[in-house]
Amino acid sequence: xxxxxxxxxxxxxxxxxxxxxxxxxxxxxxxxxxxxxxxxxxxxxxxxxxxxxxxxxxxxxxxxxxxxxxxxxxxxxxxxxxxxxxxxxxxxxxxxxxxxxxxxxxxxxxxxxxxxxxxxxxxxxxxxxxxxxxxxxxxxxxxxxxxxxxxxxxxxxxxxxxxxxxxxxxxxxxxxxxxxxxxxxxxxxxxxxxxxxxxxxxxxxxxxxxxxxxxxxxxxxxxxxxxxxxxxxxxxxxxxxxxxxxxxxxxxxxxxxxxxxxxxxxxxxxxxxxxxxxxxxxxxxxxxxxxxx
Amino acid sequence: xxxxxxxxxxxxxxxxxxxxxxxxxxxxxxxxxxxxxxxxxxxxxxxxxxxxxxxxxxxxxxxxxxxxxxxxxxxxxxxxxxxxxxxxxxxxxxxxxxxxxxxxxxxxxxxxxxxxxxxxxxxxxxxxxxxxxxxxxxxxxxxxxxxxxxxxxxxxxxxxxxxxxxxxxxxxxxxxxxxxxxxxxxxxxxxxxxxxxxxxxxxxxxxxxxxxxxxxxxxxxxxxxxxxxxxx
Ligand SMILES: Nc1ncnc2c1ncn2[C@@H]1O[C@H](COP(=O)(O)OP(=O)(O)OP(=O)(O)O)[C@@H](O)[C@H]1O
Ligand SMILES: [Mg+2]
Numbered sequence: 001x002x003x004x005x006x007x008x009x010x011x012x013x014x015x016x017x018x019x020x021x022x023x024x025x026x027x028x029x030x031x032x033x034x035x036x037x038x039x040x041x042x043x044x045x046x047x048x049x050x051x052x053x054x055x056x057x058x059x060x061x062x063x064x065x066x067x068x069x070x071x072x073x074x075x076x077x078x079x080x081x082x083x084x085x086x087x088x089x090x091x092x093x094x095x096x097x098x099x100x101x102x103x104x105x106x107x108x109x110x111x112x113x114x115x116x117x118x119x120x121x122x123x124x125x126x127x128x129x130x131x132x133x134x135x136x137x138x139x140x141x142x143x144x145x146x147x148x149x150x151x152x153x154x155x156x157x158x159x160x161x162x163x164x165x166x167x168x169x170x171x172x173x174x175x176x177x178x179x180x181x182x183x184x185x186x187x188x189x190x191x192x193x194x195x196x197x198x199x200x201x202x203x204x205x206x207x208x209x210x211x212x213x214x215x216x217x218x219x220x221x222x223x224x225x226x227x228x229x230x231x232x233x234x235x236x237x238x239x240x241x242x243x244x245x246x247x248x249x250x251x252x253x254x255x256x257x258x259x260x261x262x263x264x265x266x267x268x269x270x271x272x273x274x275x276x277x278x279x280x281x282x283x284x285x286x287x288x289x290x291x292x293x
Numbered sequence: 294x295x296x297x298x299x300x301x302x303x304x305x306x307x308x309x310x311x312x313x314x315x316x317x318x319x320x321x322x323x324x325x326x327x328x329x330x331x332x333x334x335x336x337x338x339x340x341x342x343x344x345x346x347x348x349x350x351x352x353x354x355x356x357x358x359x360x361x362x363x364x365x366x367x368x369x370x371x372x373x374x375x376x377x378x379x380x381x382x383x384x385x386x387x388x389x390x391x392x393x394x395x396x397x398x399x400x401x402x403x404x405x406x407x408x409x410x411x412x413x414x415x416x417x418x419x420x421x422x423x424x425x426x427x428x429x430x431x432x433x434x435x436x437x438x439x440x441x442x443x444x445x446x447x448x449x450x451x452x453x454x455x456x457x458x459x460x461x462x463x464x465x466x467x468x469x470x471x472x473x474x475x476x477x478x479x480x481x482x483x484x485x486x487x488x489x490x491x492x493x494x495x496x497x498x499x500x501x502x503x504x505x506x507x508x509x510x511x512x513x514x515x516x517x518x519x520x521x522x523x524x525x
Contacts, residue, residue: 162388163395166381173379176341177438178367178395 009252011131016251016259017244018141022203023217024224024236025147026196031225032232033155033168033188036085036095040103041221042214044193046110048073048200050118053209057119062205065121069201070194077193081186089185103214111211118209140202147195152233164188219260223267229277238278243267294319294478295340295446300349302339309335311502312349315480317446322472322479324493325504328524332502333482334376337450340480341373342366354445370397372444372477376451378435382424386415389423389438396442407475408437411467429460436464440471446478447471453485465491484523489513498522 027041038044052069056062080102088095125135155161167174167184175181199217207216224243228235246266251259274281295317302310309332317323327333338344340351342363351359358366367373372393380389394403409416412433418426423434432452439447452468453461465488471477482499483489489496490513498506500522512518 159391159394162384162391166384166388166392169381169383170379172343172363173375173381174392175363176343176367176373176375177392178364178398178442179392180364 005252007131009248011128011133011137012248012251012259013244014141015133015137016247017240018137018144019203020220020224020240020243021144021148021236022140022199023221024228024240025151026192026194026199027221028225028228028232028236029151029195030189030192032235033164033192034089034185035092035168036088036189037092037099038192039096039100040106041099041196042216042218043103043106044073044077044196044214045200045203045217046106046211046214047076048197049204049207049209049213050110050114050200051197052201052204053118053121056121056204062121062124066198066201066204069204070197073197073200074190074194077196078186078190080193081189085189086182086185107211107214114211116210120209121205123205136205143202147198148233148237155233160187219264223264227267227270227274227277229274229279229281231277231279231282234282235277235279242270242278294321294354295480296350296352297340298350298352300336300339300351301347302335302344303347304335304344308347309502310339310346313499313502313504315497315504317478317480319445319478320472320476322469322481322492322494324489324496325480325482325499326484326489326493326496326519326522327482327499328484328522331500333484333499334450335502336499337373337376337448337482340448341371364395367396368398370442370445372396372439372442372447374432374435374439374447374449374452376454378428378431380423380426380431380434380438382422384423385420386423386426386434387419389434390415390441393438393441396439397444398442402443404440404443404475408440411440411470412437428455429457429464432456432460432464433467436467440475440477443475444477446480449479449481451483451485452481453483453488458487461485461487462491464488468492486516486519486523489519489523490516 026044027038030036030038048069051072052065055065055068060068084098088098123134123136125139128135155164163179164184167179167181171181207213224236224239227243228239243263243266247259247263250262297313297315300310300313301308313336315325325333325336335344339346342361346359350357353369353371358369381392390408414430415434415437423431452464468479469492472479481492493513494510496508496513497504508518
């Protein structure tokens with residue numbers, strides 16, 4: 001029985017960890033790399049979900065429908081970046097106000113165009129044998145971990161990643177090294193948008209698709225970005241792990257609602273204790289160790 | 294190789310450069326000296342395309358680059374070492390050098406061997422974060438980074454600033470080697486007497502945004518002739 005309890009907790013953790021990671025990555029890339037707080041993040045996810053569900057309803061196989069969701073959200077992101085967002089770099093507050101406005105407009109627009117609900121997609125792959133839950137959640141977790149690994153490799157090891165980080169640290173110098181920084185920003189924003197689109201696509205079979213679909217991801221996404229701190233990938237991993245553990249542990253004994261509450265309380269405590277996020281704490285520790293050498 | 298003709302530039306309507314004429318021949322080392330705040334950095338940024346010229350023309354390698362953005366000019370073969378060096382602090386030394394690869398994208402002749410030969414410390418510290426190095430080492434990194442893409446022209450903004458005197462001598466010697474061995478043309482701005490006298494083959498003097506004098510090798514030998522334009 002204790003073994004089964006542990007298994008339940010394990011499954012709960014995997015489910016929540018994957019959710020927090022997937023809810024967060026797109027937001028974290030755009031915030032961490034470009035300093036833009038995208039309050040329309042939820043609506044980018046919404047675009048991914050709608051594109052997926054309508055492609056699926058039109059007869060595309062699910063994986064292709066999801067790909068359509070990703071591509072359409074990326075294109076949507078690039079258009080928005082070129083038209084609006086690029087005028088907001090380095091203007092944190094303005095970027096928040098504008099993206100918030102975009103978010104409100106989009107929710108209403110989706111409601112007007114598509115009504116209050118969209119066709120559903122059944123959860124693929126069926127149920128797990130021992131634990132009470134769908135196999136699909138494990139698939140999501142594998143995707144989440146793979147995505148983190150892929151993003152880490154992209155930003156740490158490739159030419160693109162080095163140039164993107166350099167542009168973020170010092171745009172003018174990057175430009176004087178021959179980097180088209182405008183294009184760098186547009187590409188990074190496209191990646192962040194594509195990630196949000198992927199999240200919308202992946203959860204389209206799981207959550208009811210309504211105009212408020214995107215808001216279901218916001219709490220986890222923003223809490224994880226703040227708790228994680230400025231370092232995009234490491235921050236997302238640590239914050240998702242921490243929040244997932246708290247949430248899963250409490251959910252297991254006291255139910256989903258209390259799990260959410262516990263996660264928010266843990267987040268508030270974490271932000272209070274670590275104003276720079278977990279990765280800020282790590283940076284401090286590294287500096288202290290360097291000084292004492 | 295570089296022709297700057299009647300260049301004017303300003304910051305939000307405050308005119309800083311008032312008709313600059315400077316010309317640099319291929320293979321030369323040319324200095325521009327002047328005191329604090331006379332417009333040296335403004336001139337360098339205008340040359341690099343980081344600041345738009347209000348008037349005048351900049352021709353590089355036979356091509357009018359006046360209206361080209363900074364990244365395009367860099368890819369034509371201009372390597373830039375900003376004042377205060379501006380290495381990417383959170384990138385490693387090697388990643389900083391990698392950033393220089395896009396300079397002069399005509400060549401696939403990357404200069405890692407030469408750069409590690411001139412500045413062995415950069416190879417030793419390849420994996421160190423650039424921001425944790427000393428000022429002098431960061432200056433070497435900034436020079437190395439600009440050299441990686443084998444630029445035709447190297448533009449340096451006060452390479453001696455914040456660097457201890459013994460390292461300044463090393464840097465001066467290294468830049469002369471670069472000029473001789475790689476054939477890189479060098480344009481630098483300075484207010485350090487040692488660098489002006491030892492590095493420059495020819496030097497312009499700038500004051501209040503205008504070129505006020507040009508010194509050949511003989512006058513550069515004379516301490517008095519040079520210090521007239523410096524704050525020493
Ligand atoms: N971004 C800016 N906005 C407005 N004015 C500026 C700006 N940068 C420099 N200035 C002004 O332009 C003038 C020339 O500055 P510049 O930086 O070109 O001088 P400099 O010769 O490089 O000085 P230093 O020896 O201190 O580096 C100065 O009066 C300075 O105050
Ligand atoms: Mg200056």
